[in-house]
Amino acid sequence: MTSRSSQPEGRSDGGHDIHGLLDRFARLGATPGGGITRLCASPADGEARDLFAALLGEAGAIVTTDGVGNQFGRFPLAGVEGAPLVMAGSHLDSQMRAGRLDGTLGVVAALEVGRTLMGRKRDGAPFDADFCAVNWTNEEGARFRPSLLGSGAYAGHHDAAFALSRRDDDGVSLGDALEAIEYRGRDAAPAVPACYxxxxxxxxxxxxxxxxxxxxxxxNWGALKVEAVFEGEQAHTGPTRMDRRRDALLAAAHAITAARALADRWPGRLHTSVGRLLVEPNSPNVVPARVALSLEVRSADDAVLAEAGRFADALLATAAAEAGVGLTIATRSERPIRSLPQAVGDLVSFCAETSGHRTLRMDTVAGHDALSLLGRCPLGLIFVPSVGGVAHNEREATHAADLDAGRDVLLDAADRLCRAGGSPERATRSPGSAPERTERRPGSAP
Amino acid sequence: MTSRSSQPEGRSDGGHDIHGLLDRFARLGATPGGGITRLCASPADGEARDLFAALLGEAGAIVTTDGVGNQFGRFPLAGVEGAPLVMAGSHLDSQMRAGRLDGTLGVVAALEVGRTLMGRKRDGAPFDADFCAVNWTNEEGARFRPSLLGSGAYAGHHDAAFALSRRDDDGVSLGDALEAIEYRGRDAAPAVPACYxxxxxxxxxxxxxxxxxxxxxxxNWGALKVEAVFEGEQAHTGPTRMDRRRDALLAAAHAITAARALADRWPGRLHTSVGRLLVEPNSPNVVPARVALSLEVRSADDAVLAEAGRFADALLATAAAEAGVGLTIATRSERPIRSLPQAVGDLVSFCAETSGHRTLRMDTVAGHDALSLLGRCPLGLIFVPSVGGVAHNEREATHAADLDAGRDVLLDAADRLCRAGGSPERATRSPGSAPERTERRPGSAP
Structure with a gap:
């Protein structure tokens, strides 16, 4: 084995080379702009799932796929039936023209943690919990809505039938799309883990x-997500008198500008957006009859979120009234502001600080699969820096050293958990194997 | 033959039963809401073209299709090579969920005029011009842009290669779409007619x-049509700070509301609209990176149109600046305000008034294939009333008696033109055959 530790992208110490793996996954759904488009249950997603399953199998995991396409790779570390489970993962689906790391990093890192822990088991490490790497279906909500469909079904927020019946803009259901790529599984999902x-x-x-x-x-920041539909009257943009038009797109435009203005009431404390608009019939010379609009309002402050939510409801109604069109709220869902379990955060901080990394307790504004499991099991969500904060964009990037740091902290935390029956409190006090890695320095042999 | 003249929809006097034909065409691309969706070069358009060609052939016309799919049915009335041509028609393509009359009325009426004139020729009428019924390709601009592609190519405003290379939102070219329905013709189009x-x-x-x-x-009203593209920066709607967002959809929303406000500067004299918006990537949790927007500004006043055009350019730039995004004007085309030939208008008025119909000299706000031929040949555009002014809508309707009146006026004008070498001046003084029809009254035998 050649030492390449001066080139983090190519390191191969014991097999957990996440950089090479990230490169391999980045080829599946690659875009000309250097990112990926790997929409849920697309052919590219199928290829990424195939690669994940193959790598899991090579690494010694038992691979299963549940009824909504969640992929699990269980590494039998404990060597006994019914051992507690420590789970880690994220998602392989992406937005359109997205970055290569979003979701994929968490899946690849979990795979490499599993491979490494299996190696340590062969070397005699005394594990008393199994480890499971997971790829959740449709985290993004780009092709099928809502987001977090796979982890939400696993956690019991909705049933599998609901998830499978979601349709994309071409009317294809998630169930049919998963069938097409052969990932509508028949396996039972593992029980909720001791820690995620x-x-x-x-x-x-x-x-x-x-x-x-x-x-x-x-x-996590709370979020209000509204799917609103403005119903106007289809008409000719030429002869139809302006005062007789009932323009659904004009209503949507009023709503979009009002939603942006709403954010300025609480600068820095409220994020608002309209990211999606479906215009019908969407012809240059036809007054739009129907516009479906997706509005999001996010805040970390309960009072702000509640008041902003009332403003959001009002601005939609005002926009409809200004354009003289009808308004239907198709869906309105709230994600409450909640704290993540302290004990898992303490474990992650302990692992990071033991390795000399500067840590920060922080919020997540975005939703993640981990949040689906909040209240179901102890869980921890670990962030590494995004260069310039760029996300959902082909230019998304994280420095190689930061990716390594994240992978090492995940590995250390998982290792400790798998020696502590999955208990974060016990894991923080367990010996772990962190010093083995933190002693490694650029230029030194592994 | 049974007299059904008390039921205008079913009249069958001499074969020119436009109501039965309108019913037959309305079944091709029929929508559940009682209208049609017959996008240009779709399978439904192919079926409508097949029916038109078959009916033309049955009626004694020589049917040809040119390189952009325009269909011509030439009725050899004059009986000599190189006779002048009188042409009439419109288009069989439609908007999404449109009415059954828009375009189809003009095609069906022209077909029935041809059939009737052929009958009169057999009965010995002395024609010295041929008649041609035409169906122009892609009048609507709903599937392929710009509108008026077929008549514009015929009139030489753009070449066939330009028209055939236009692509729909799925990237399919007009050429390939016409091939698919077997209507990319190989015939030469007829020479520009003596009168249209x-x-x-x-x-x-x-x-x-x-x-x-x-x-x-x-x-006709003048029109300014602008295809603008706002280029922002794709980002996550969650963590991305509001002050760092460059939201292309927010720019579009500013433009839409400003365009609507612009119309209020000249109430009743300026029509503005945004009918079409393409949002990318169009995901609920992604700040839109790119929005293409179709803006129309229409007026019958040259000074208003010029000033409104400057306002339109400015409002697009302002909208881009407000949202901090880039702006590209992809296309900017102006249709000037022009008068239609007086002589053809006089002929149409004469025919209508001879039959006792109240006429009105008026503007067209919408574009029509006839306008493509302005400056190329004498032409006349004849309107019948729209119930409630409803257009580009499944509820579009015209009273049966008004449809009959329009058909009769078209027939009379075409008859006179075909006895006058296609000259509108001479046609107005020709005997025609109008009294034959105006003497018919409900309840009387044909």
Whole structure:
């Protein structure tokens, strides 16, 4: 084995080379702009799932796929039936023209943790929990809505039938799309784990600005997500008198500008957006009859979120009234502001600080699969810095050393958990194997 | 033959039963809401073209299709090579969920005029011009842009290669779409006619409000059509700070509301609209990176149109600046305000008034294939009332008696033109055969 530790992208110490793996996954759904488009249950997603399953199998995992396409790779570390389970993962699906790290980092890192822990088991490490790497279906919500469909079904927030019946803009259901790529599984999902971990890129710029390497997520921002439909009257844009038009797109435009203005009531504390608009019939010379609009309002402050939610409801109604069109709220869902379990955060901080990484307790503004499991099991969400805070963009990037740091912290936390029956409290006090890695320095042999 | 003249929809006097034909065409691309969706070069358009060609052939026409799919049915009335040509028609393509009359009326009426004139020729009428019924390709601009592609190619405003290379939102070219329905023709188009006539529903409410049955179009409104592209930066709607977002959809929303406000500067004299918006990537949790927007500005006043055009350019730039995004003007085309030939209008008025119909000289706000031929040959555009002014809508309707009136005026004008070498001046003084029809009354035998 050649020492390549001066080139983090090519390191191959014991097999957990996440850089080479990230490169391999980045080829599946690659875009000309250097990112990926790997929509849920697309052919490219199928290829990424095939690669994940093959790598899991090579690494000694038992690979299963549940009824909504979640992929699990269980590494039998404990050597006994019914051992507690430590789970880690994220998602392989992406937005359109997205970055290569979002989701994939967490899946690849979990795979490499599993491979490494299997090696340590062969070397005699005394594990008393199994480890499971997971790829959740449709985290993004780009092709099928809502987001977090796979982890949400696993956690019992909705049933599998609901998830499978979601349709994309061409009317294809998730169930049929999974069948087409042969990932509508028949296996039972594993029981809820003793502890769940997820490594993810921050997608914001807080870590970079604070000079920290490891973000220990302590809380999630709350979110209000509204799918509104404006119903106007289809008409000719030429002869139809202006005062007789009932323009659904004009209503949507009023709503979009009002939603942006709403954010300025609480600068820095409220994020608002309209990211999606479906216009019908969408012809240059036809007054739009129907526009479906996706509005999001996010805040970390319960009072702000509640008041902003009332403003959001009102601005939609006002926009409809201004354009003289009808309004239907198709869906309105709230994700509450919640704290993540302290004990898992303490474990992650302990592992990071033991390795000399500067940590920061922080919020997640974005949703992640980990949040689906909140209240179901102890869980930890670990961030590494996003260069310039760029996310959902082909230019998304994280420095190689930060990726390594995230992978090492995930590995250390998982290792400790798998020696402590999955208990984060016990894991923080367990010996682990961190010093083995932190002694490694550029130029030294592994 | 049974007399059914008390039921205008079923009249069958001499074969020119446009109501039965309109019913037959309305079944091709029929929508559940009672309208049609017959996008250009779709399978439904192919079926409508097949029916048109078959009916032309049965009626004794020589049917040809040119390189951009325009269909011509030449009725050899004059009996000599190189006879002048009188042409009439419109288009069989439609908007999404549109009415059954828009375009189809003009095609069906031209077909029935041809059939009737052939009968009169057999009965010994002395024609000295041939008649040609035409179906122009892609009038609507719903699937392929710009609109008026077929008549524009025929009139030489752009070449066939340009028209065939236009692509729909799925990237399919007009050429390939026409091949697929077997209507990319190989025939030469007929030479520009001595006179062109088009019967169309008004699509506005002027005739209804004025109590007139036949609109004689004297002028078209000018139009400015702009395809603008806002280029922002794709980002996550969650963690991305509001002040760092460059939201292309927010720019579009500013433009849409500003365009609507612009119309209020000249109430009743300026129509503005944004009918089409393409949002990328169009995901609920992604700040839109790119929005293409179709803006239209229409007026019958040159000074208003020029000033409104400057405002339109400025509002797009302002919208881009407000959202901090880039702006590209992909296309910017102006249709000037022009008068239609007086002589053809006089002929149409003469025919209508001879039959006792109240006429109105009026504007067309919408574009029509006839306008493509302005400056190329004498032409006339004949309107019949739209119930409630409803257009580009499944509820589009015209009273049966008004449809009959339009058909009769078109027939009379075409008959006179075909006895006058295609000259509108001579045709107005020719004997024609109008009295034969105006003597017919409900309840009387044909």
């Amino acid at each position: 971990l997820e490594l993810h890129v921050e997608q914001g710029s807080v870590l970079e600005e604070e000079g920290a390497t490891i973000g220990v997520v302590a809380r | 006539l088009e019967l169309h529903v008004e699509q506005g409410s002027v005739l209804e409000e004025e109590g007139a049955t036949i609109g004689v179009v004297a002028r």
